[in-house]
Amino acid sequence: MGYARYEIIRANGDRIEAGYAVQAICEKDGCNEQIDRGLAHLCGKDPRGDDHGCGGYFCANHLYGDNQCESCAAKADEVNRWVHPDTGEEFDLRDRFLPAGARYDSRSPVWKHQGEWRGEVPVLAHVLPQGERAVDTETRLLSEGEWEDVGRIVYRQMTQAS
Numbered sequence: 001m002g003y004a005r006y007e008i009i010r011a012n013g014d015r016i017e018a019g020y021a022v023q024a025i026c027e028k029d030g031c032n033e034q035i036d037r038g039l040a041h042l043c044g045k046d047p048r049g050d051d052h053g054c055g056g057y058f059c060a061n062h063l064y065g066d067n068q069c070e071s072c073a074a075k076a077d078e079v080n081r082w083v084h085p086d087t088g089e090e091f092d093l094r095d096r097f098l099p100a101g102a103r104y105d106s107r108s109p110v111w112k113h114q115g116e117w118r119g120e121v122p123v124l125a126h127v128l129p130q131g132e133r134a135v136d137t138e139t140r141l142l143s144e145g146e147w148e149d150v151g152r153i154v155y156r157q158m159t160q161a162s
């Protein structure tokens, strides 16, 4: 199957041509950047729109994080934000975590939320950093003990290394 040109039906019922050979302009209001309708410019993963995005096409300046437009990225941030009820600490459930103070090693398991909840508290699974495959069936609660996201640990390790 080729991805150069194909027809899709959008969530609103419009029939459009998509694919990296199809010229378009960024769909952000007021932006006239020339783009194509390839997957690189797509908000989300499905041109018809899905849980990840709206299926709009945007220039590099108007796609954020996980290939999402501004409003979809904001929505995803909100959905993935969890506030610890006691400490008020905010977590992004897309992050990978380690117990506070731990060292990160790219070959060692990390803790990751995989959609499971216990009551109001996100459950963390013990997974390998590559592919997020579970290493065992152990789980932890994000409310138990102190956690740090791997991004922050890596940053600290990089800035402290000399």
Ligand SMILES: [Zn+2]
Pocket: 043, 044, 053, 054, 055, 056, 068, 069, 070, 071, 072, 073
């Ligand atoms: Zn979007």
Ligand SMILES: [Zn+2]
Pocket: 026, 027, 028, 031, 032, 033, 058, 059, 060, 061, 062
């Ligand atoms: Zn744009």
